[in-house]
Amino acid sequence: MSCANTCGSELISDSRAWRDLQDHVDEIFNLHLKDLMQDRDRCKSMIKEFDGIVLDYSRQRATQCTFSKLFALARQAKVKEKIDAMFSGVHINRTEDRPVLHAALRAPRGVKIICDGKDVVPEVWEVLDKIKCFSDQVRMGSWVGETGKVLKDVVAIGIGGSYLGPLFAYTALQTDPEAAKLADGRRLRFLANVDPVDVSIAINGLDPETTLVVIVSKTFTTGETMLNSKTMKSWLVASLGPGCVAKHMVAVSTNLKLVKEFGLNPDNAFGFWDWVGGRFSVCSAVGILPLALQYGFPKVQQFLEGAWSVDYHFKTAPLEDNFPVLLGLISVWNVSFLRCPARAILPYSQALQKLAPHIQQLSMESNGKGVAMDGTPLNYHAGEIDFGEPGTNGQHSFYQLIHQGRLIPCDFIGIIKSQQAVNLKGELVSNHDELMCNFFAQPDALAYGKTREEARKEGIPEELVPHKMFTGNRPSLSILLPTLDAYTAGQLLALYEHRIAVQGFIWGINSFDQWGVELGKSLATKVRQTMNKVRTKGECVCGYNYSTTYMLNRFLQGEITLLQGTAFLLVK
């Protein structure tokens, strides 16, 4: 029974557009991609270009009729109206009563984006101008450390949305020749995990005299970031004295009160706003400050321009030509109708190695929800499991499952002109062409497969035929970018950000909160108190179930065993 009948609430699954798609699934299950790919007109209608990006979604298990039905679903879910509401500063993050305006972070000067009666773009540029000024000073050596040395190394402390997006962008530009030149002599490290091992990796080879620490935390309360910040502060102070903090530590946060309480000068803080969700904050000071310190502000501005190009397209293009809408609809089709549990993100570029980890948070934290906006439990799955690796590494790892195991729609991302050209004499193709051969081969291998007859024709022994045949009919889409630079990295970021929002708009969920991460955090607080009492007062572990009590005791006693073991070794 649909919820509409029991509690007066409408889920998208109650709509005719949804049921129409459900009825259409069997028709699609009877078709094979190898046949669909014969239809040139169909393929032609499923290849689109926008601002240098080529999107080919002809290898989706879908016909033109499927897409008409998907557009009807988008209209039913009021996707266009929701996009407009987002760009107009409506509080679409209803559970937190906040607007969702990360697009305003990359709006060019002069564009007006009104939020609660106020144009937010001038405030955005005030912070960007401050970042430009500060990063120029540090890079040019007019802002120096406690002992007068240039601060050539940066450690950016932050986790989740205050880490993954900036890391993606940093890595994408690291091997871009122009960006690399701008970063010459500088190092940017990220410190996310509260694991002391991560601290030791972050500071390995760094000198406190030449290191600037940037604390990045939207709330300035995240346990991991706060402990790492204190650890880094003590590392700096131990060698440079307490007065060094003003020159060696700055912060990015929406909570400037807590920044001050931490002991930082508010002048050394770069603000942003509640209307920027953590995982959507790459284009705020969260990403822009560390990236500008590494690559210089003008380079990072190109990243903002690339993202804005997609923002503007998303806001203005009709549904049928709108890349994020198309991508979002494809994912809804695969998850909710073809029942695919996951999505593989497969960039054929080593520089995009941190794309999948960023999308994991962006997508799974946004759409991993069980109730609709009004609290009604969903009777369909929202969200998917995102994972991926750069090609061809993934091919030698998990592609087996994608070719012969589970049905996993794949995003293939290719680059026309590599950041690094290597052309060896005597080789059939250049190294980048070699990489891209795989980008072109894999989608067809997945779509066409290999029949029993084809396997037999190859002379494969009969008993091995079932093992060496491929069912095919496995969906993928391909995105081809002209090059990988700051601009296209920004485009790619915005494409995924908006695609994920579209999925949430259709599923009727709130993609902009993340209450699901809270429960584990609050239980950890209880464990922290227990650990402290056991270690400092010798109290016993109590108030937990048998399993947790056992494991906690084992952990707490383990240290003693280890110490005894060490002592034994010493005695020996």
Ligand SMILES: O=P(O)(O)OC[C@H]1O[C@H](O)[C@H](O)[C@@H](O)[C@@H]1O
């Ligand atoms: O930026 P912060 O406030 O430190 O938050 C860092 C991260 O922690 C939380 O647990 C959330 O799940 C993330 O969405 C957030 O990005």
